[in-house]
Amino acid sequence: MKGLHLSLNQTQRVRLDTALQELQSLAPAAASAAAVTVADTIPVNQEDNILKGHGTVDQDGEVVATLCGVVERVNKLVYVRTLQARYKPEVGDIIVGRVIEIAPKRWRLEINFSQDAVLMLSSMNLPDGIQRRRTAVDELNMRGIFVENDVICAEVRGFQHDGSLHLQARSEKYGKLERGQLLTVPPYLVKRKKQHFHHLMQYNVDLILGCNGFIWVGEHVVVGEKTKTTGDQQKSSTEAENFTPLETRKHICRLANAVRVLSALGFTLTVELIIETAEASASSNVEINDMLGAEFYVQTAEREAKRRADLLRKKNGAR
Amino acid sequence: MEYVNPLTGFRVDGRRPNEMRQLKGEVGVVARADGSALFEMGNTRVIAAVYGPREIQNRGQQVNSNEALVRCEYRMAEFSTGDRRRKPKGDRRSTEISLVIRQTMEASILTHLMPRSQIDIFVQVLQADGGTRSACINAATLALADAGIPMRDIVTSCSAGYLCSTPLLDLNYIEDSAGGPDVTVGILTKMDKVTLLQMDAKLPMDTFENVMELAIEGCKAIATYIREVLLENTKRLECQRG
Numbered sequence: 001m002k003g004l005h006l007s008l009n010q011t012q013r014v015r016l017d018t019a020l021q022e023l024q025s026l027a028p029a030a031a032s033a034a035a036v037t038v039a040d041t042i043p044v045n046q047e048d049n050i051l052k053g054h055g056t057v058d059q060d061g062e063v064v065a066t067l068c069g070v071v072e073r074v075n076k077l078v079y080v081r082t083l084q085a086r087y088k089p090e091v092g093d094i095i096v097g098r099v100i101e102i103a104p105k106r107w108r109l110e111i112n113f114s115q116d117a118v119l120m121l122s123s124m125n126l127p128d129g130i131q132r133r134r135t136a137v138d139e140l141n142m143r144g145i146f147v148e149n150d151v152i153c154a155e156v157r158g159f160q161h162d163g164s165l166h167l168q169a170r171s172e173k174y175g176k177l178e179r180g181q182l183l184t185v186p187p188y189l190v191k192r193k194k195q196h197f198h199h200l201m202q203y204n205v206d207l208i209l210g211c212n213g214f215i216w217v218g219e220h221v222v223v224g225e226k227t228k229t230t231g232d233q234q235k236s237s238t239e240a241e242n243f244t245p246l247e248t249r250k251h252i253c254r255l256a257n258a259v260r261v262l263s264a265l266g267f268t269l270t271v272e273l274i275i276e277t278a279e280a281s282a283s284s285n286v287e288i289n290d291m292l293g294a295e296f297y298v299q300t301a302e303r304e305a306k307r308r309a310d311l312l313r314k315k316n317g318a319r
Numbered sequence: 320m321e322y323v324n325p326l327t328g329f330r331v332d333g334r335r336p337n338e339m340r341q342l343k344g345e346v347g348v349v350a351r352a353d354g355s356a357l358f359e360m361g362n363t364r365v366i367a368a369v370y371g372p373r374e375i376q377n378r379g380q381q382v383n384s385n386e387a388l389v390r391c392e393y394r395m396a397e398f399s400t401g402d403r404r405r406k407p408k409g410d411r412r413s414t415e416i417s418l419v420i421r422q423t424m425e426a427s428i429l430t431h432l433m434p435r436s437q438i439d440i441f442v443q444v445l446q447a448d449g450g451t452r453s454a455c456i457n458a459a460t461l462a463l464a465d466a467g468i469p470m471r472d473i474v475t476s477c478s479a480g481y482l483c484s485t486p487l488l489d490l491n492y493i494e495d496s497a498g499g500p501d502v503t504v505g506i507l508t509k510m511d512k513v514t515l516l517q518m519d520a521k522l523p524m525d526t527f528e529n530v531m532e533l534a535i536e537g538c539k540a541i542a543t544y545i546r547e548v549l550l551e552n553t554k555r556l557e558c559q560r561g
Contacts, residue, residue: 027558085467114436239490266559
């Protein structure tokens with residue numbers, strides 16, 4: 001989802017250009033000065049022994065970038081932060097992935113990394129919630145938990161010594177995601193935060209911003225509700241559970257389209273910005289399907305330019 | 320036929336002997352690819368898409384598990400040439416060019432940083448007017464950089480020929496089919512290393528040096544342009560991200 005296919009008319013094109021130009025002028029000058037491309041020399045002070053981080057190599061005593069991105073300096077460390085690239089996992093990241101294969105005792109997940117991630121049967125809570133050793137019966141019942149093409153939320157556990165990436169889902173909040181939409185955006189648009197699960201109360205919607213650029217927008221589920229239903233209750237409750245009210249579906253679509261527009265414009269995705277965009281579309285009576293049109297695209301760019309200008313002004317005023 | 324006008328010194332398409340065709344590069348043209356680029360050299364127009372690094376699909380192809388596997392597929396669109404002709408997928412010419420592009424790109428990709436994964440490069444010629452090989456390599460470089468794949472250096476390629484006792488830079492289709500010597504050079508620009516050198520004719524040593532020199536100059540000019548495109552794209556993304 002790198003861009004939307006838009007046909008802008010003359011005025012819209014001019015407006016978009018002005019908005020993007022403004023965004024460019026608002027960005028700190030240091031940001032564009034630190035941009036490098038492949039094989040650019042990164043200026044460093046040779047006296048203080050620096051550490052070469054990701055995206056750099058040593059060529060004849062010079063530090064040279066191997067990626068396109070922005071140079072970051074942390075004390076002695078110099079590295080290149082990439083923009084457009086695949087996901088780079090870090091331990092503890094919350095991610096959303098899709099099951100592509102069931103292997104002995106494990107599921108393989110596509111998570112936009114250079115290899116498939118592995119979720120072991122032993123590193124997730126069983127549906128009955130009892131802590132015990134996984135038996136051969138559990139292994140046979142793996143399809144009862146997740147099947148191929150299921151969307152799953154999990155946490156990065158770490159790299160095994162053979163280099164494979166392992167995940168874990170040891171909490172009620174992790175697990176299968178149902179009744180919603182999965183959106184894939186470039187991972188650099190999602191910042192690592194304390195909170196990646198968001199319950200948007202006003203919409204009755206759950207929003208999960210996976211660090212790997214997979215974003216889930218779905219109907220809100222109460223944590224631990226599934227385990228309570230037993231026996232006779234189950235039949236009637238599953239019927240009720242399978243039904244998502246129209247209102248909620250509309251909210252899901254609106255939020256999903258907000259994410260689509262923002263990612264096409266390349267803005268960092270935060271909950272606030274997504275909600276703000278969705279609200280703006282609702283308040284200005286933009287139909288859900290029109291949110292992916294040219295007009296709303298331009299409006300969003302303009303709104304963001306204005307928002308950032310206000311922020312900057314506030315910051316300068318505070319000083 | 321006069322390929323270089325003896326009076327004015329201009330070529331068939333009005334260029335000077337050491338003049339390149341107009342370059343145009345654009346990244347991010349394929350929505351679902353990790354990296355993609357469109358590259359034009361005059362009327363030659365090539366699109367490249369990079370998928371990966373991703374999980375290896377066919378374990379049998381894996382040579383070394385500590386390095387990424389690079390694969391490349393070159394294809395000419397049916398409508399790309401003057402006579403519209405359906406070409407079989409695995410013909411010798413395209414297999415050879417696929418191999419050439421793969422080897423050239425592999426020389427610059429830091430494959431050891433992406434163990435147990437594969438990188439797929441797909442290049443398709445949309446419009447052929449000579450020098451498709453060079454255009455494909457340039458497009459692939461742009462696409463790989465767009466995909467955020469670590470590379471040693473920018474690889475660029477340019478062709479040069481020798482017609483009417485004049486070294487000519489960046490041959491077009493008419494000059495290419497004249498049957499004279501045609502040298503395709505690919506270099507790592509910053510390290511000044513040659514990764515590709517193809518010539519399908521004989522040339523005296525001193526003339527060859529001149530022609531090769533000219534081609535290298537061309538490569539460097541393309542590299543400057545490619546870096547401009549990439550830097551502009553990086554800056555734009557960073558600014559919009561905020």
